[in-house]
Structure formats: structure tokens, C-alpha cells
Amino acid sequence: MQHTTEWDTKIAPWIEKSGGLESLTGDKTREGFEEHILGSMAGMRQILQDGQQKAAAYWNPVSSLTMSEIIKADRINAAFQEVLDDPAAEEALQHPALKPLLAQAAS
Structure with a gap:
């Protein structure tokens, strides 16, 4: 995501606030790691939801097939x-x- 326009203003600051990439990918056996990730992911979820746009159209060429x-x-x-x-x-x-x-x- 580093090549998106949101990198400098939203994503990089979120990573820093979360404790850096190591804190998001580090020792999964560390006490509290899962809670830290879940708390950090709420920030990423918000970044993604802020960038969502309504679809102008939807087309599925195989919708009639199972x-x-x-x-x-x-x-x-x-x-x-x-x-x-x-x-x-x-x-x-x-x-x-x-x-x-x-x-x-x-x-």
C-alpha cells in the first residue's frame, strides 16, 4: 500500500502509531499480541472504509452459472x-x- 496516495497521510502514520511493522508482524507468541493486532487492525479498517466509494455499476458475466x-x-x-x-x-x-x-x- 506504500504506493497509494494515502500512504503519507494515513497508512504510514497508522503503522507508526501501531508501533511499527515489527509490532504488526512480530512474535505471535508474545503475550497480548493478538489483542494488539486486533486493536491495530481497527485503525486499518477505518482507513479502508474511509476510502470506499459506492459502485457505479456491477456486472458478473458468470452470475447464471453455479x-x-x-x-x-x-x-x-x-x-x-x-x-x-x-x-x-x-x-x-x-x-x-x-x-x-x-x-x-x-x-
């Missing part, structure tokens, strides 16, 4: 790519019924 469908499509694509790479499949791939599938693979 995760199972996406995973299955990925597996099918991987298997199809394997077939396309196999020289022994060349004759089978010439069949007219596979023309639409090959057209999709080419696009």
Missing part, C-alpha cells in the same frame, strides 16, 4: 485441449458433427 458448472466446464475444456493436442485424434476431429465444437475452440 460453481459446479464452472468447474465442470474447466475440466471439459482441459480434456478437449488434450484431444486437440493429440496427433492421433486428427482423423476423428474431421467428423462434421464436431465442426461447431472446433469453431468454439478456435474463437
Whole structure:
């Protein structure tokens, strides 16, 4: 986050106030470490929330698909790519019924 415009005015001062980076990444077995981190993170949460903006729009091109469908499509694509790479499949791939599938693979 050091390359953001908030670094000098918000983030670096927050790190210093929290005790420096060592205090945020140091000895996790130290007594009170978890409480220190939770308290420090409240400051970072505030910095992030202060910079939030409402989205002007939202678009999800796969919103109509389930995760199972996406995973299955990925597996099918991987298997199809394997077939396309196999020289022994060349004759089978010439069949007219596979023309639409090959057209999709080419696009």
C-alpha cells in the first residue's frame, strides 16, 4: 500500500502509531499480541472504509452459472485441449458433427 496516495497521510502514520511493522508482524507468541493486532487492525479498517466509494455499476458475466458448472466446464475444456493436442485424434476431429465444437475452440 506504500504506493497509494494515502500512504503519507494515513497508512504510514497508522503503522507508526501501531508501533511499527515489527509490532504488526512480530512474535505471535508474545503475550497480548493478538489483542494488539486486533486493536491495530481497527485503525486499518477505518482507513479502508474511509476510502470506499459506492459502485457505479456491477456486472458478473458468470452470475447464471453455479460453481459446479464452472468447474465442470474447466475440466471439459482441459480434456478437449488434450484431444486437440493429440496427433492421433486428427482423423476423428474431421467428423462434421464436431465442426461447431472446433469453431468454439478456435474463437
